[in-house]
Amino acid sequence: MFKKVISFVTSSAIAAAFITFVPVNEGKRSNNAYAKTIAEMQEEIKSNKETISELQNQLDALAGNKAEEQQYQSVLNEQISVISANIDLLNKELDNINADIDTAQNNIADLDQSIIDQQNEIDANVELFKQRLCAMYVTGNDNLATVVVGTSSFYDMMSRVEMVNRIASYDEELINDILSDIDQMEQSKKDLETEKLALEMKLDEQQKRKEEKDAEIAVLNEKYQQTQNEIDRLSQEEAMTAEKKRELEAMNAEFDAEIQAEIARQAAAAQAAYEAEQARLAAERAAAAQAAAPQGGYQSAYTAVDYQQPAYIPAPSASGFAWPAPGFCYISSYYGPRWGSFHGGIDVGDAGIHGGAACASKSGTVITVCNSCTHDYAKNGSCGCGGGYGNYVVISHDGTYSTVYGHLASACVSVGQYVNQGDVIGYIGSTGWSTGAHLHFEVRVNGNRVDPLGYVSP
Ligand SMILES: [Zn+2]
Numbered sequence: 058m059f060k061k062v063i064s065f066v067t068s069s070a071i072a073a074a075f076i077t078f079v080p081v082n083e084g085k086r087s088n089n090a091y092a093k094t095i096a097e098m099q100e101e102i103k104s105n106k107e108t109i110s111e112l113q114n115q116l117d118a119l120a121g122n123k124a125e126e127q128q129y130q131s132v133l134n135e136q137i138s139v140i141s142a143n144i145d146l147l148n149k150e151l152d153n154i155n156a157d158i159d160t161a162q163n164n165i166a167d168l169d170q171s172i173i174d175q176q177n178e179i180d181a182n183v184e185l186f187k188q189r190l191c192a193m194y195v196t197g198n199d200n201l202a203t204v205v206v207g208t209s210s211f212y213d214m215m216s217r218v219e220m221v222n223r224i225a226s227y228d229e230e231l232i233n234d235i236l237s238d239i240d241q242m243e244q245s246k247k248d249l250e251t252e253k254l255a256l257e258m259k260l261d262e263q264q265k266r267k268e269e270k271d272a273e274i275a276v277l278n279e280k281y282q283q284t285q286n287e288i289d290r291l292s293q294e295e296a297m298t299a300e301k302k303r304e305l306e307a308m309n310a311e312f313d314a315e316i317q318a319e320i321a322r323q324a325a326a327a328q329a330a331y332e333a334e335q336a337r338l339a340a341e342r343a344a345a346a347q348a349a350a351p352q353g354g355y356q357s358a359y360t361a362v363d364y365q366q367p368a369y370i371p372a373p374s375a376s377g378f379a380w381p382a383p384g385f386c387y388i389s390s391y392y393g394p395r396w397g398s399f400h401g402g403i404d405v406g407d408a409g410i411h412g413g414a415a416c417a418s419k420s421g422t423v424i425t426v427c428n429s430c431t432h433d434y435a436k437n438g439s440c441g442c443g444g445g446y447g448n449y450v451v452i453s454h455d456g457t458y459s460t461v462y463g464h465l466a467s468a469c470v471s472v473g474q475y476v477n478q479g480d481v482i483g484y485i486g487s488t489g490w491s492t493g494a495h496l497h498f499e500v501r502v503n504g505n506r507v508d509p510l511g512y513v514s515p
């Protein structure tokens with residue numbers, strides 16, 4: 058139980074370890090409510106994430122639609138500007154035609170005035186002729202005959218006739234010239250009126266073209282407005298979708314924070330429970346040591362009297378190694394992490410193990426013996442002997458493998474001695490850092506400690 062808690066607390070994947078482990082086994086007892094809440098939150102985070110990715114797809118699609126509309130709008134804009142330029146040209150032409158029409162109108166008016174002037178001049182000339190003739194009648198007789206008759210001489214008469222003729226012919230010529238001028242003016246006026254009519258027709262035509270262009274641009278403007286409305290609508294939808302996505306993301310962030318806080322709370326609770334249990338065990342051990350330790354301090358609590366011969370000769374396993382404590386099977390502590398450090402072997406700690414025989418797990422040569430620790434009793438700390446191993450023996454097997462036997466009450470071999478598998482190499486005790494009599498057994502491969510249960514079994 059506590060090993061699990063420890064590995065959970067120190068695991069880097071705290072959340073994963075916790076979520077998968079607790080609800081299945083021991084969750085029902087204490088952590089069920091928490092675990093359920095976290096599982097629910099994680100379920101909700103997962104479903105939110107799915108919704109978020111759907112919303113993102115919608116956002117992408119909206120952005121695509123908007124880009125299409127904007128593309129179409131820019132085409133429309135181009136068309137509108139082309140037609141606008143067309144309309145500007147047409148307006149200029151209309152202005153020109155109107156100016157031409159005004160000019161023609163003015164010219165016609167001028168001609169009308171000229172015709173009136175010429176007609177007035179004819180009238181004036183005819184009047185003048187009449188007056189001249191009258192004057193002649195007044196000075197002589199009142200008819201041509203009398204003008205002629207009334208002459209004093211033939212020459213006089215002839216000159217008078219000649220004068221009348223000349224006056225008449227002069228006036229006639231003059232009047233004919235004026236009449237010809239009037240004819241020309243009338244003709245010019247007709248031409249101008251024809252021209253004016255043509256201009257007016259052209260004006261109508263241009264105006265029609267302009268109206269067509271105005272209609273075209275109105276249609277385009279309408280379409281432009283529609284695309285603008287669509288773009289506005291898409292933008293609104295985009296904003297709403299993005300807002301929904303933001304909300305979900307914020308919700309997920311909150312869930313994550315809650316989960317982290319919950320995990321931290323649970324880890325702290327587990328750590329506190331572990332520490333309390335350790336303290337309880339330590340108190341127990343201290344009480345036991347107090348009871349076991351003899352009065353007066355460092356004296357052996359055990360005597361050599363209880364040294365035993367092995368219960369049986371242990372048989373080697375498939376690996377060639379044999380169980381080092383025949384007759385004692387209870388493993389009180391395994392190879393692996395322990396109390397914040399690492400336990401590099403196994404502890405064999407049956408009741409009544411003190412004085413039991415420790416046997417060579419395999420044949421080999423004794424390479425280390427420490428036999429100087431006199432502190433053979435249960436304790437809470439280390440007496441410091443043998444680097445905490447107390448009295449111990451190391452046997453080298455073939456250069457690659459070696460085995461270690463720690464906390465012996467006493468070793469009974471010496472360095473350099475060759476031992477056979479199953480030979481007694483010492484007696485199990487509680488020397489060094491030992492909370493009670495047990496055999497600490499290690500297997501080393503090239504000096505590295507490995508799990509002994511890979512080589513021996515009780
Ligand atoms: Zn010691």
Ligand SMILES: [Zn+2]
Nearest residue numbers: 402403404497
């Ligand atoms: Zn140990």
